Amino acid sequence: MRVEIWSDIACPWCYVGKARFEKALAAFPHQDAVEVIHRSFELDPNRPKGDTAAVIPMLAQKYGMTEDQAKDAERRLGDNAAAEGLAYRTEGRDHGNTFDMHRLLHFAKEKGGQDAQDRLIGAFYRANFAEERSVFDDDERLIALAADAGLDADAARAVLADPDAYAEAVRADEREAAELGATGVPFFVLDRKFGVSGAQPAEVFTQALEQAWGARSPLTVLAEGAADTTDGDACGPDGCAVPGA
Amino acid sequence: MRVEIWSDIACPWCYVGKARFEKALAAFPHQDAVEVIHRSFELDPNRPKGDTAAVIPMLAQKYGMTEDQAKDAERRLGDNAAAEGLAYRTEGRDHGNTFDMHRLLHFAKEKGGQDAQDRLIGAFYRANFAEERSVFDDDERLIALAADAGLDADAARAVLADPDAYAEAVRADEREAAELGATGVPFFVLDRKFGVSGAQPAEVFTQALEQAWGARSPLTVLAEGAADTTDGDACGPDGCAVPGA
Numbered sequence: 001m002r003v004e005i006w007s008d009i010a011c012p013w014c015y016v017g018k019a020r021f022e023k024a025l026a027a028f029p030h031q032d033a034v035e036v037i038h039r040s041f042e043l044d045p046n047r048p049k050g051d052t053a054a055v056i057p058m059l060a061q062k063y064g065m066t067e068d069q070a071k072d073a074e075r076r077l078g079d080n081a082a083a084e085g086l087a088y089r090t091e092g093r094d095h096g097n098t099f100d101m102h103r104l105l106h107f108a109k110e111k112g113g114q115d116a117q118d119r120l121i122g123a124f125y126r127a128n129f130a131e132e133r134s135v136f137d138d139d140e141r142l143i144a145l146a147a148d149a150g151l152d153a154d155a156a157r158a159v160l161a162d163p164d165a166y167a168e169a170v171r172a173d174e175r176e177a178a179e180l181g182a183t184g185v186p187f188f189v190l191d192r193k194f195g196v197s198g199a200q201p202a203e204v205f206t207q208a209l210e211q212a213w214g215a216r217s218p219l220t221v222l223a224e225g226a227a228d229t230t231d232g233d234a235c236g237p238d239g240c241a242v243p244g245a
Numbered sequence: 246m247r248v249e250i251w252s253d254i255a256c257p258w259c260y261v262g263k264a265r266f267e268k269a270l271a272a273f274p275h276q277d278a279v280e281v282i283h284r285s286f287e288l289d290p291n292r293p294k295g296d297t298a299a300v301i302p303m304l305a306q307k308y309g310m311t312e313d314q315a316k317d318a319e320r321r322l323g324d325n326a327a328a329e330g331l332a333y334r335t336e337g338r339d340h341g342n343t344f345d346m347h348r349l350l351h352f353a354k355e356k357g358g359q360d361a362q363d364r365l366i367g368a369f370y371r372a373n374f375a376e377e378r379s380v381f382d383d384d385e386r387l388i389a390l391a392a393d394a395g396l397d398a399d400a401a402r403a404v405l406a407d408p409d410a411y412a413e414a415v416r417a418d419e420r421e422a423a424e425l426g427a428t429g430v431p432f433f434v435l436d437r438k439f440g441v442s443g444a445q446p447a448e449v450f451t452q453a454l455e456q457a458w459g460a461r462s463p464l465t466v467l468a469e470g471a472a473d474t475t476d477g478d479a480c481g482p483d484g485c486a487v488p489g490a
Contacts, residue, residue: 011480013470043480062484076488080478110355113413168358180464184471184481189464192437198470198477198486208467219425219434222453225258225443226429232443233325235256235288236429239307241443243321 001034001212006041006177006187009098012077015125017186017199019084024205030213038121040102040173041185052096052136087130096136106166107159108151119149246279251286251422251432254343257322260370262431262444264329269450275458283366285347285418286430297341297381332375341381351411352404353396364394
């Protein structure tokens with residue numbers, strides 16, 4: 001069974017939602033048969049690299065709040081995070097372009113599989129939401145986080161130095177999100193059959209996992225080929241169908 | 246709609262099957278909505294790199310034929326290829342380890358998307374089945390084919406120089422093939438719902454495309470999140486759900 005999670009590093013509900021999903025997954029009896037893939041979704045894809053700003057004034061402006069009200073909203077988000085055991089720095093965070101982090105998440109999957117990707121997105125979230133040093137516009141920071149996640153630092157540096165590296169993979173994820181109808185994140189897709197949008201309570205994820213598990217179906221094989229027939233010819237480990245005279 | 250094609254470069258029926266599938270796809274009214282992804286399947290994953298041998302004696306030994314009978318079998322395969330407009334060199338081909346070609350196909354998808362991947366697998370097939378110069382144990386040959394497919398030659402060289410590059414992606418494809426029940430190739434999977442095994446006639450692919458098109462279904466959304474609720478909180482392009490006091 002495959003769960004794909006579209007998210008953005010700059011999305012606090014993605015940070016919280018990942019923990020809630022993982023709580024459900026940890027208690028799911030078939031957890032070993034569940035493959036989790038992180039997919040890219042930039043909330044603000046047009047924000048240029050280098051355009052990094054403080055979160056509190058942005059929130060105040062965006063929602064027509066005072067800065068104190070924005071701080072209160074961040075504190076309540078922090079309470080949601082704390083309820084999942086997550087650290088959350090309610091003041092002093094910044095936000096910016098996340099494209100490079102998404103590129104590195106694809107690099108992580110490519111080089112280290114899903115476990116490395118999961119470690120890296122966890123590290124990005126912690127760094128962004130819980131630690132003082134910014135994750136934006138600081139390649140060395142991202143490289144250090146990649147290395148902590150078990151990836152090769154020089155290879156991560158090379159990815160950051162080449163703006164095309166994994167760029168297409170990020171955009172392909174974003175196109176797919178649109179095709180699947182996702183307009184916000186986190187967005188969870190189970191076996192391409194079921195969708196769960198938002199940082200739902202763990203119980204909702206439990207129900208979704210159970211429903212998707214029950215709906216698993218083998219492929220309907222419409223036409224069967226073989227290495228020993230003359231119709232639907234195929235090759236297998238023991239050889240290829242030999243065409244008759 | 247997504248069609249995944251598991252295949253191996255060393256598999257003549259994959260070469261023929263790709264052309265038959267493409268004939269069906271070219272006549273399919275919704276072809277623009279079909280995404281084609283090539284997935285890796287090594288027929289002989291334990292064959293070491295460098296263990297390259299001539300095809301005809303191998304066929305003769307494997308099937309208990311004389312070499313003349315093996316040549317006849319290859320000529321009949323060539324007739325099948327010719328019927329699809331494909332060149333096929335019936336004598337003098339060799340076979341060997343294809344892992345590096347599969348790694349490059351993942352590199353192609355990463356760097357140039359599905360079109361580049363499709364061009365490259367087409368180039369590998371032509372080179373292996375229709376051209377004199379071997380594709381095995383010849384990095385410069387593979388790099389030249391990658392460059393012809395529009396990829397960066399130096400980047401392709403770097404992939405070949407690093408045995409870990411895209412290795413995990415190849416293995417993940419192979420694990421998925423096993424999970425889906427594929428024991429031979431070509432193996433076509435439509436929207437992870439329908440399977441077609443073998444180089445079936447184009448009409449079979451037409452029927453499979455039609456059936457999968459009819460079975461397309463949007464995701465069943467089990468829980469809807471929003472950027473403006475307090476349950477299933479989410480972030481969208483216009484901002485994040487602000488937790489209430």
